[in-house]
Amino acid sequence: MPDHTAVRPLGLSFDRVSHGYDIGKTVLPVLEDVTLDIQPGEFVALLGPSGCGKSTLLRLAAGLEVPVRGRVSGDGTPITAPGPDRILVFQDATLFPWRTVRGNVEAGPEARGELAAKRARVDEALALVGLETFGEAFPHQLSGGMAQRAAIARALVNDPRLLLLDEPLGKLDSLTRLNLQKDLVRLWQARGFTAILVTHDVEEALLLADRVILFSPRPARIVQEVRVDSPHPRRRDDPALIAMRSALLANLGVLEDV
């Protein structure tokens, strides 16, 4: 990917953020006093048990939710509404079923009236995720992993300054997964956006991110932060990574050899 598409990355900060959902009579606490600063261009991975509030954190960063307490801000300005410089790739692909794969990727530029200028980029994005021959297919004709890749293409074509990825590689087979992990790092290096990746895979987090953040069970608090300084491309048998992996897994309450 040529780097003429490099973007000005967004710095993101969560300042004592607490959030919960109204469930009938009470409020279900989901995030508790989360303070987190993410530098422009940083790649952060979020780990934590299922249901702890990782997706909620991404929704706050995207501006789809406004926190109950505290402040989420991008480059110092509070985030109160969604916008195309902060794109979220949802946990399930949520492609528009009435649009073809190409139509889905075009949705963002089309909605903002930039489609004419971005047609070539749409093809690029499709090729990047390996779906160039599936442009005219409808979402129900895709496998789960292909749908997930289409959703990534739909996000990338908008040149987001902050890319929020909610377990985007969860449904992929291990080979595609490895390839897409490499592509993701390559893209992130080329374009320079800020990235937040939610994953269940400790190894994936360590392979991709500058910083791995571990959350407690709901309500989520930050339990541990690990900085990963090894340069890319990283090797999964790098002893430094293996040591960090053990530490993280211990904190996740999982035995290493499970």
Next chain:
Amino acid sequence: MTEAIDFRQAGLSAANPFRPWREGIFAALAWGATAVVTWGLPDVIQWGATGLFAILSGLVALVFLALAFLVPLRGWQGGTLTHYGPWFIALGLWLLGWEIVTAKLGWLPKPFFSPPQGLLHVYVTDWDRLLICVAYTARLWGLGFFLGIAVGFVAGVGLGWSKRFAYWGMPLLKLIGPVPASAWIPCAFFIFPSTFHASVFLVALASGIPVAILTASGISQVNRAYYDVARTLGASARWQVRNVAIPAALPNVFVGLFMGLYYSFAVLVVAEMLGAKFGLGWYLQFNTAYSAYANVYAALVVMALICAGLVRALFVVRDRVLGWQKGIL
């Protein structure tokens, strides 16, 4: 191995070079029997076009006989024609039974029932008036239906999308939805400048209300996640309505359209009840009043065929528009 199979197939076709289309032969038999019975047995009561009906069914029988041999020659097996084979047989048998219990035995008496030749007689003698009636009804129905679904769709989108619009509109819609069309007549004829306008209004109402209700419910059921995606992509509310809400609700809209189509046909008779000078609904009432039931049946058949044709056309439109659904349902 291959040779053996080839040999067997060759042997088969040598022994039986050619298999006529079996259902075609049976259809020919059924229609032929109708012709023979109609022509050969005396009528209990005299009806119009007995000879013509016999000749026509005889011709149809000959056509099926010819087709029975053409189908294997031309390789039409598995086409639309052979698909409807059983229906052609059933139709012939139906005509045969109908002919016997009315004209030949008189079990179903005049004037309430009419044999097939009675209907044929109506078509032969009154075709010009029927045609005019079809044209008048087409004008009324076309205006009413398309106006109704257009307004119903727009109203449904508004009701489904806007909370405030739904607050006022939904109770009103639920209130007027179940009111039968005939109850609107006094009101409609008072409000509208001409009876034609009033009739268009009745047809529009009958077709518009189900479209409005189903569009509204379709739009309010759209998965919120699609709106979240659209909003993160920077879509305006307008774009979300046009490109998320409406496409997602279209399957429901089509259910409403089918219902509206049926209701609009059911309401035609009422809509043409007062003041109309022509139209199929008017024709039905006029002839009912004179106990000319053969004419009533003849007009009903025409109406049913037109309605079936329109339903068919709507299915084609739906399959085109909702092609993306294939494999989901």
